[in-house]
Amino acid sequence: MAAPALEAVDVTRSYQLDGVRVDALRGVSLTIESGDYAAVVGPSGSGKSTLMHLLGGLDRPTTGVLRVGGRDIASLSEDELAQVRNATIGFVFQSFQLLGRTSAVDNVAMPLVYRGVRRAERRRRAGEALERVGMGHRLDHRPAQLSGGEQQRVAIARALVGDPQVLLADEPTGNLDTRTGEEVMALLEELNRNQGVAVVIVTHDLDVAARAHRQIRVRDGRLEPTPAPTPTPDPTSPAKQHPGRPTERHLAGEVVGRGGACS
Numbered sequence: 001m002a003a004p005a006l007e008a009v010d011v012t013r014s015y016q017l018d019g020v021r022v023d024a025l026r027g028v029s030l031t032i033e034s035g036d037y038a039a040v041v042g043p044s045g046s047g048k049s050t051l052m053h054l055l056g057g058l059d060r061p062t063t064g065v066l067r068v069g070g071r072d073i074a075s076l077s078e079d080e081l082a083q084v085r086n087a088t089i090g091f092v093f094q095s096f097q098l099l100g101r102t103s104a105v106d107n108v109a110m111p112l113v114y115r116g117v118r119r120a121e122r123r124r125r126a127g128e129a130l131e132r133v134g135m136g137h138r139l140d141h142r143p144a145q146l147s148g149g150e151q152q153r154v155a156i157a158r159a160l161v162g163d164p165q166v167l168l169a170d171e172p173t174g175n176l177d178t179r180t181g182e183e184v185m186a187l188l189e190e191l192n193r194n195q196g197v198a199v200v201i202v203t204h205d206l207d208v209a210a211r212a213h214r215q216i217r218v219r220d221g222r223l224e225p226t227p228a229p230t231p232t233p234d235p236t237s238p239a240k241q242h243p244g245r246p247t248e249r250h251l252a253g254e255v256v257g258r259g260g261a262c263s
C-alpha cells in the first residue's frame with residue numbers, strides 16, 4: 001500500500017522567545033491520506049498554523065517524526081526537503097503571499113523555477129493553472145491590479161502548478177467576503193473531488209469546517225479526540241439508556257473556535 005501523503009507522529013514544536021519557551025504543539029499524531037479532505041479548527045493560538053507549517057515541511061518538529069510521502073524529513077537536507085515540498089505540497093495562505101511586482105503568470109510559474117523547468121514551458125503550465133482557477137484572462141495583471149478573490153485564485157493556481165498531492169490552506173477565505181470565499185471553497189472542493197488532491201484547510205468558519213470529510217480539532221497544542229458518533233438508542237431496552245447526558249457532552253464539546261468570526 002502507498003504511504004500516506006503526510007504523517008505526523010507525536011510531533012512537538014516549541015519556540016524560544018526572549019528566553020521563554022512557548023510550547024505551540026505538545027504531541028500531535030495525524031495522518032493525511034491521498035484524497036483526504038480535512039478541516040483544522042480550534043481557538044486562536046492553539047497551534048493550527050504551526051501544525052500546517054510542520055505538515056508542509058516549511059518547518060521541522062522539535063521532537064517527533066514527520067513523514068512526507070513516507071520519507072522522514074529528519075533524514076533530508078534543507079535542499080532535499082525543499083525539493084520534496086515543491087514536488088508534493090501546495091500552500092495557500094490567508095494573505096495570499098504573492099510577489100507584488102510580478103505578473104499573475106510569473107507568480108504562478110515561480111515554483112517551477114526551482115524545478116529547473118524552462119521559461120516557455122513554465123509560462124505555458126502557469127497559464128494552464130490560471131485557466132483552471134478561472135483566471136486565464138488576467139495573466140499579466142500584477143496582484144495590486146486584482147481583487148482579493150482573484151489574488152487568492154492566483155495563489156491557488158501557484159499551489160497547483162506543480163501537481164501537488166496535498167494542498168494545505170491556512171484560512172484561505174479569511175480575507176474574503178462570503179461570496180468570494182464560497183467560490184474559493186468550491187474551487188478547492190472541485191480539486192479534491194475531481195483531481196484527488198488531498199485538501200487540509202484551517203478555518204474559523206464552522207460552516208466551512210462542516211463541509212470537509214472530517215474535522216481535526218486543535219486545543220492548546222494538542223488534538224482533541226474526534227467525538228464518537230451519537231449512539232443509536234436500543235429500542236429493546238429503554239431502561240438501560242442513560243438520560244442522554246453523554247451525548248449532550250459530546251455535542252457541547254464539538255463546538256470549537258471563535259464563534260464563527262473570521263479573523
Ligand SMILES: Nc1ncnc2c1ncn2[C@@H]1O[C@H](COP(=O)(O)OP(=O)(O)OP(=O)(O)O)[C@@H](O)[C@H]1O
Nearest residue numbers: 015016017022024043044045046047048049050051
Ligand atoms: N515564531 C514564533 N515564535 C514564538 N511563538 C510563536 C511563533 N509562532 C507561533 N507562536 C506561538 O505559538 C502558539 C501557536 O501559534 P499558531 O500560529 O500556530 O496559532 P493558530 O492556532 O494558527 O492561531 P490563529 O487562529 O490566531 O491563526 C501561539 O501561542 C503563538 O503565540
Ligand SMILES: [Mg+2]
Nearest residue numbers: 048049050170
Ligand atoms: Mg494561524
